[in-house]
Amino acid sequence: MPTTAVQLESIPFDHERVVMVTGSRSRLPIIVAVHSTVLGQALGGARLWAYPHWTDALADALRLSEGMTLKNAAAGLNRGGGKSVICLPMRAALTDEQKRDAMLDLGDVVESLGGAYMTAEDVGSSAELMAIVSERTKHVCGLPAEQGGVGEPADATSEGVHSSILATLDALFGSKDVSGRRIVISGLGQVGGRLARRLAAEGAALTVTDVNLGKKELADSLGATWVDAADALTVEADLFVPCGLGGVLTSQAIADLRVKGVVGAANNQLASHDGAAELAARGILWAPDFVVNGGGVIYLDMAMRPGADAAAIAARVTEIGDVVATIFRDSAAKGITTLAAAEQLAAARLDAA
Numbered sequence: 001m002p003t004t005a006v007q008l009e010s011i012p013f014d015h016e017r018v019v020m021v022t023g024s025r026s027r028l029p030i031i032v033a034v035h036s037t038v039l040g041q042a043l044g045g046a047r048l049w050a051y052p053h054w055t056d057a058l059a060d061a062l063r064l065s066e067g068m069t070l071k072n073a074a075a076g077l078n079r080g081g082g083k084s085v086i087c088l089p090m091r092a093a094l095t096d097e098q099k100r101d102a103m104l105d106l107g108d109v110v111e112s113l114g115g116a117y118m119t120a121e122d123v124g125s126s127a128e129l130m131a132i133v134s135e136r137t138k139h140v141c142g143l144p145a146e147q148g149g150v151g152e153p154a155d156a157t158s159e160g161v162h163s164s165i166l167a168t169l170d171a172l173f174g175s176k177d178v179s180g181r182r183i184v185i186s187g188l189g190q191v192g193g194r195l196a197r198r199l200a201a202e203g204a205a206l207t208v209t210d211v212n213l214g215k216k217e218l219a220d221s222l223g224a225t226w227v228d229a230a231d232a233l234t235v236e237a238d239l240f241v242p243c244g245l246g247g248v249l250t251s252q253a254i255a256d257l258r259v260k261g262v263v264g265a266a267n268n269q270l271a272s273h274d275g276a277a278e279l280a281a282r283g284i285l286w287a288p289d290f291v292v293n294g295g296g297v298i299y300l301d302m303a304m305r306p307g308a309d310a311a312a313i314a315a316r317v318t319e320i321g322d323v324v325a326t327i328f329r330d331s332a333a334k335g336i337t338t339l340a341a342a343e344q345l346a347a348a349r350l351d352a353a
């Protein structure tokens with residue numbers, strides 16, 4: 001989900017290249033931000049989302065592409081960071097034909113970058129839409145399996161988040177046992193829905209929410225307690241698992257939290273960088289999002305290689321939990337936030353390159 005109200009002027013600009021065009025077919029603003037290719041071709045998804053103004057879409061692209069540099073570096077991939085955003089007007093629903101035009105336009109922009117950036121599915125897009133992008137460029141991954149692609153990465157993402165949840169429980173309680181743990185999941189989409197099913201099967205006491213009230217059916221089927229989305233942040237529990245909106249951890253939200261740890265799939269959970277210190281000051285253990293949700297890029301990067309081995313990919317995704325545990329240890333040993341420890345891990349790889 002897009003980050004909430006990130007101001008363009010608050011974003012440091014050290015991106016290698018940003019291309020913004022009006023799509024010749026769709027007439028929509030299309031932004032591709034390549035933050036870094038130091039470790040290799042930039043990889044990051046294409047977001048199709050409505051923003052109040054194109055500057056909000058640009059801010060999202062700048063921040064998300066920088067996040068992809070950190071994510072890909074921390075995941076140990078030889079990949080740089082980039083992101084595409086297609087900016088829709090508020091309250092607009094595109095027809096299939098308009099979506100097709102937008103994807104062809106995106107493909108042209110990606111192709112114009114000569115291989116500096118590879119796109120993939122993200123919020124608002126899909127494997128099927130990536131197949132349309134592939135009509136204009138080969139620098140796209142995550143096409144449907146029936147079209148020779150590797151499909152959507154949500155399974156791997158939720159595996160990586162699950163393994164991070166276990167690492168966080170271990171750090172907090174000295175045990176990875178999920179049963180009886182009180183866990184709040186906000187956002188029951190592709191990743192949150194998978195996690196909810198898995199954690200319920202493992203015996204967690206789940207409280208769940210989604211702004212889409214249709215998801216209540218899933219909650220009922222799992223025997224989970226349903227709360228309004230606005231109330232989820234104040235439920236007393238062991239863990240809060242954000243799997244919906246970015247920017248959810250504002251200073252106010254952090255002050256209101258009644259959990260011991262936060263670990264989830266949502267990108268850019270912290271509304272501001274200071275949030276990491278605010279969480280630490282409240283004694284809340286935060287597992288940095290760009291490490292936790294790296295399973296998707298690990299899957300895409302490894303699965304598209306010739307001779308890809310499913311077991312090797314699964315093992316690599318599960319190792320995310322070990323990386324999270326290392327970050328917790330580093331943070332405690334050095335007296336720095338978990339965010340700073342994760343950034344140091346990514347920076348070490350970038351510096352070595």
Ligand SMILES: NC(=O)c1ccc[n+]([C@@H]2O[C@H](COP(=O)([O-])OP(=O)(O)OC[C@H]3O[C@@H](n4cnc5c(N)ncnc54)[C@H](O)[C@@H]3O)[C@@H](O)[C@H]2O)c1
Nearest residue numbers: 001153154157187189190191210211229244265266267296
């Ligand atoms: N899908 C992946 O492989 C992947 C990889 C890395 C990161 N992520 C991030 O994880 C998050 C979830 O991804 P997804 O693929 O499951 O997305 P999704 O669109 O399938 O699901 C998101 C869900 O969150 C709900 N939601 C939106 N705003 C909410 C709010 N304020 N409170 C509660 N629920 C809200 C939506 O209704 C939806 O059901 C996103 O932030 C995404 O960027 C996903």
